Amino acid sequence: MLSISIILHICFYVFGFISLTNPESLHNRRADSIFFENGAVFFSIMISILMLVIWLIYLFKNNAFKSFYPTNHFALFKQFALYFAIIFCCTTFYYAFQSGLKTYVDNKYDDATIKGEIALANKAAPFFSENITDYTIDKLVYPKPFDALFCETKDDFIDYAGVYYRFLNNDYQFYSLSQKTRPTKASYADSLYRNSVYTITRDSSITYYFKDKVIDVTENLKSTEPSYYNYSGVFYSNENNDNSNNSLVFHNKHDYDYKNRKNLRLSRRIQKENQELLTRNNPNEIREILSDFIILSNKYKIKHNLTANGWFDLVYNPKDFKLKALIQDEYRTDNNKKYKHSKLTKTQELYNELVTEYYLESDRLNIAFDNIDDIKKTNVISENIHFFLWLSFFLAIVIFMFRVTGLKPLLFTIVVIGLLTIIIGLIIALYSYISTYRGQNIEYFASYLTLFIGTMILSITLFSNNRLRKTIAAIFLNMSLVGFIPYLFLIVGIISMHQKDACRDLPLEKSEDCFVLMEYLGSYWSYVFFAIAFVFVLFFSKVILKWKAMAEA
Amino acid sequence: MNMSKKQERIQEVSVFLKNRDTVLGFRKLMDCALDTQNLSIYKDIIALTDWKEQFPAEEDELIERSFSILEKISKEPVEEYDTSKPIVVASNITKSYGNNRFRLGPISLELKKGKVYGLVGENGNGKTTLLRVLAKELKHTEGSLDYGFDKRNNNEFELRSNLVYIPQRTQKWYGSLKDNLKFVLSSYGTPPDENETRVLMMIARLGLWNYKHLKWSELSSGYKMRFELARTLLRKPEVLLLDEPLANLDVLAQQVILEDLKSICNSLNHPIALILSSQQLYEVEKVSDKVIYLKDGKYTDNNGTVSKNERPQLIVEIDANCERQELLDVFNATSLEKLIYNGGIFVAYFSNDTSFSSILEALGKNNMDVTYIRDISRSTRRFFVS
Numbered sequence: 001m002l003s004i005s006i007i008l009h010i011c012f013y014v015f016g017f018i019s020l021t022n023p024e025s026l027h028n029r030r031a032d033s034i035f036f037e038n039g040a041v042f043f044s045i046m047i048s049i050l051m052l053v054i055w056l057i058y059l060f061k062n063n064a065f066k067s068f069y070p071t072n073h074f075a076l077f078k079q080f081a082l083y084f085a086i087i088f089c090c091t092t093f094y095y096a097f098q099s100g101l102k103t104y105v106d107n108k109y110d111d112a113t114i115k116g117e118i119a120l121a122n123k124a125a126p127f128f129s130e131n132i133t134d135y136t137i138d139k140l141v142y143p144k145p146f147d148a149l150f151c152e153t154k155d156d157f158i159d160y161a162g163v164y165y166r167f168l169n170n171d172y173q174f175y176s177l178s179q180k181t182r183p184t185k186a187s188y189a190d191s192l193y194r195n196s197v198y199t200i201t202r203d204s205s206i207t208y209y210f211k212d213k214v215i216d217v218t219e220n221l222k223s224t225e226p227s228y229y230n231y232s233g234v235f236y237s238n239e240n241n242d243n244s245n246n247s248l249v250f251h252n253k254h255d256y257d258y259k260n261r262k263n264l265r266l267s268r269r270i271q272k273e274n275q276e277l278l279t280r281n282n283p284n285e286i287r288e289i290l291s292d293f294i295i296l297s298n299k300y301k302i303k304h305n306l307t308a309n310g311w312f313d314l315v316y317n318p319k320d321f322k323l324k325a326l327i328q329d330e331y332r333t334d335n336n337k338k339y340k341h342s343k344l345t346k347t348q349e350l351y352n353e354l355v356t357e358y359y360l361e362s363d364r365l366n367i368a369f370d371n372i373d374d375i376k377k378t379n380v381i382s383e384n385i386h387f388f389l390w391l392s393f394f395l396a397i398v399i400f401m402f403r404v405t406g407l408k409p410l411l412f413t414i415v416v417i418g419l420l421t422i423i424i425g426l427i428i429a430l431y432s433y434i435s436t437y438r439g440q441n442i443e444y445f446a447s448y449l450t451l452f453i454g455t456m457i458l459s460i461t462l463f464s465n466n467r468l469r470k471t472i473a474a475i476f477l478n479m480s481l482v483g484f485i486p487y488l489f490l491i492v493g494i495i496s497m498h499q500k501d502a503c504r505d506l507p508l509e510k511s512e513d514c515f516v517l518m519e520y521l522g523s524y525w526s527y528v529f530f531a532i533a534f535v536f537v538l539f540f541s542k543v544i545l546k547w548k549a550m551a552e553a
Numbered sequence: 554m555n556m557s558k559k560q561e562r563i564q565e566v567s568v569f570l571k572n573r574d575t576v577l578g579f580r581k582l583m584d585c586a587l588d589t590q591n592l593s594i595y596k597d598i599i600a601l602t603d604w605k606e607q608f609p610a611e612e613d614e615l616i617e618r619s620f621s622i623l624e625k626i627s628k629e630p631v632e633e634y635d636t637s638k639p640i641v642v643a644s645n646i647t648k649s650y651g652n653n654r655f656r657l658g659p660i661s662l663e664l665k666k667g668k669v670y671g672l673v674g675e676n677g678n679g680k681t682t683l684l685r686v687l688a689k690e691l692k693h694t695e696g697s698l699d700y701g702f703d704k705r706n707n708n709e710f711e712l713r714s715n716l717v718y719i720p721q722r723t724q725k726w727y728g729s730l731k732d733n734l735k736f737v738l739s740s741y742g743t744p745p746d747e748n749e750t751r752v753l754m755m756i757a758r759l760g761l762w763n764y765k766h767l768k769w770s771e772l773s774s775g776y777k778m779r780f781e782l783a784r785t786l787l788r789k790p791e792v793l794l795l796d797e798p799l800a801n802l803d804v805l806a807q808q809v810i811l812e813d814l815k816s817i818c819n820s821l822n823h824p825i826a827l828i829l830s831s832q833q834l835y836e837v838e839k840v841s842d843k844v845i846y847l848k849d850g851k852y853t854d855n856n857g858t859v860s861k862n863e864r865p866q867l868i869v870e871i872d873a874n875c876e877r878q879e880l881l882d883v884f885n886a887t888s889l890e891k892l893i894y895n896g897g898i899f900v901a902y903f904s905n906d907t908s909f910s911s912i913l914e915a916l917g918k919n920n921m922d923v924t925y926i927r928d929i930s931r932s933t934r935r936f937f938v939s
Contacts (some may be wrong), residue, residue, distance in 0.1 A: 062726075062728075068710075068716075069737070069741065070711065070740070071710075165848065165879070545708065545710040546708070546709060546710070549708065549709030549710040549712065550709075551689050551690055551691050552690060552692065553689050553691075
């Protein structure tokens with residue numbers, strides 16, 4: 001069964017490997033979860049169930065343990081470990097699929113190529129000409145003094161007494177910025193920092209930026225009309241995802257125009273390069289960028305109807321590089337390509353005026369880059385491995401219990417566990433009803449009551465099982481086997497609960513470094529418990545043998 | 554010069570073969586082969602069994618081929634096992650199912666290897682309980698129970714894996730008969746090539762050759778019991794506890810299986826202590842070295858009340874189409890002490906000096922219509938009818 005499952009793993013690997021061969025499959029968000037979308041998930045669940053059922057049918061045909069064929073506790077443990085291995089292998093085709101996916105993407109889209117392609121896309125992006133607003137003066141972040149200014153675009157916040165600029169009926173006003181910094185960990189309220197326009201969070205501090213004074217930039221401004229000079233959008237960057245501790249957050253009332261500026265430094269660099277390109281004014285250089293980008297788009301099967309020359313003619317305006325035509329962001333029929341409300345804003349009117357037949361689904365390329373980056377960065381054996389580990393473990397334990405003690409004790413065990421849960425629940429309810437203290441007191445009571453009962457069950461199983469009737473001893477045996485890990489969890493939980501409470505009493509500065517066992521273990525608790533669980537089963541096998549040899553009363 | 558036991562057995566086989574008792578002779582030949590524990594001889598036997606099943610009519614060649622194997626066997630050394638040491642010693646064991654309920658014992662007994670012990674008694678008198686106590690399936694209430702196995706047992710589980718108990722109702726199994734037998738040996742860690750040979754040898758010995766590919770549902774209950782025996786014997790048990798192995802078997806099959814059991818248990822180098830319970834008094838008494846009669850949980854040693862040398866009271870069981878008075882008249886001349894009629898049969902008790910032949914003579918002279926008559930003076934049958 002293991003070898004069949006390994007073959008199937010290879011199949012799923014291949015399946016994963018070929019499922020992204022068509023670049024179009026990268027056009028939609030979360031291509032890394034294609035497993036859940038292309039039916040592979042149902043296929044894998046079906047295969048898993050089928051394999052487990054067939055395996056169980058064969059497994060249940062013979063039971064050497066039941067017939068008292070010679071064995072030892074190590075062999076018994078080996079049986080359990082095999083059950084676990086088989087169940088685990090039969091349920092984790094997802095990982096084979098994901099590794100196939102990752103291998104394909106890693107090979108097909110190597111880092112250097114992708115880096116070059118992203119750079120090219122960022123170079124070509126200023127000429128996408130999709131939205132007028134991408135080219136308005138508020139997008140200026142380069143050169144000086146714009147790199148240190150903030151452009152207010154909302155009428156409500158514009159100081160009409162100061163210098164402001166108007167294009168159609170949109171107003172723009174530039175402000176210098178003041179800043180305040182505070183450590184991240186300080187927990188007092190943010191009220192001091194209200195009205196900031198944006199914040200930058202670094203490893204240990206947050207810097208708040210506030211509008212300071214209105215600045216007159218008339219000298220530096222060539223024109224208020226939309227121009228390729230103004231474009232500062234970052235088409236794609238995987239840098240800002242690298243360090244989550246260094247993030248830029250725009251505050252709500254200001255952020256909607258800043259959506260393309262996730263990374264100010266990068267925006268400045270891109271705008272600088274773009275302005276330099278336009279200043280060089282070399283038609284061949286621009287045409288080459290556009291034609292290279294078209295080749296790139298074709299590689300990723302991005303839908304467009306651009307030709308290098310056609311596009312070049314649309315955007316090349318050597319005098320001042322004003323925006324003179326627009327390209328649609330997806331294919332629309334003639335009827336749909338223009339705004340058609342009865343009352344259009346001036347910007348919309350301008351859009352209708354400038355829009356052309358050309359279209360380019362550039363968003364798809366962005367998503368494709370994002371998908372590739374995501375898949376490359378994901379660790380195939382991620383957090384959800386714990387789910388499969390523990391699922392397999394408990395399934396293996398149940399099958400093991402069934403094999404060792406038989407069906408009747410297993411069913412009785414389920415009933416007894418159910419009854420115990422109800423009884424414990426009732427006692428806790430009763431306690432909370434009669435006790436005058438409320439809150440955490442009950443938590444402690446419940447934990448210690450469960451701990452007490454758990455300890456009793458475990459010690460009876462370990463030390464005085466042979467005084468019980470064989471069937472009852474089997475129930476204790478099963479409960480100990482299935483309950484050991486929850487019991488361990490309970491102990492760690494109780495210790496952590498005490499530690500947390502002790503921490504709460506400490507002064508604020510000290511509470512930061514307070515030791516709490518559960519937090520200390522972090523996500524490693526799963527691995528630690530898992531190892532303990534296996535060692536437990538190994539030693540518990542001796543108890544099982546002793547139980548099996550028991551005579552009936 | 555005295556012949557060794559091995560030579561005696563080989564001699565016995567050659568006599569059977571010469572007398573053309575091929576069925577019995579071949580079985581005994583296989584017993585001799587089993588004693589050698591030699592896989593090459595096993596393979597010869599397997600090949601011959603296969604040939605025999607293909608050409609059942611060619612008796613002469615079978616005898617000839619059997620002799621050549623017998624020749625080979627006679628050259629193999631066989632180490633005899635010392636059977637004087639008891640393997641199970643129970644002293645004063647009792648088993649109580651609670652106050653005022655059934656209570657077994659106290660019973661003391663010793664089981665030795667190579668011996669067959671018959672456990673008889675009416676229903677509900679504790680036969681199964683005793684077997685299960687001896688097999689450690691049930692806890693005994695009092696007394697001590699000791700085992701003297703050759704294999705050292707490190708723990709209770711190992712001890713129990715040596716105590717082979719076959720219950721009256723055996724469990725269903727899956728797959729073919731042969732595969733199931735191979736599973737037993739593989740559980741014991743026998744290497745695959747040796748596994749096949751040993752399994753086929755056991756199949757041949759227990760007469761399962763033509764049934765080896767059948768499944769559980771395709772076997773009659775008699776063959777299911779044979780399968781259980783084969784499975785058990787592959788485990789090389791030192792003690793074998795069988796609960797009603799003869800139930801569901803026809804009279805002939807009962808005899809054959811008892812004979813088989815007896816000769817397998819009497820193996821020279823691997824004897825087995827066999828204890829079996831049964832209702833088939835006559836058949837069991839015929840093969841048992843000792844009969845244990847249980848009545849109300851108490852143990853009566855059949856040989857204990859009457860010693861072998863002493864002549865016991867003559868007890869005769871008679872089924873006749875006549876009135877009680879007629880029989881009394883017939884036995885008037887003999888020293889009749891008691892005549893009991895239990896609805897179906899008469900049981901007549903005579904004094905010690907009466908001979909069975911004189912009873913037959915009296916019945917014959919009076920021209921009685923007797924359908925069945927048996928001397929049960931030494932049989933446990935006398936406990937049942939009294």
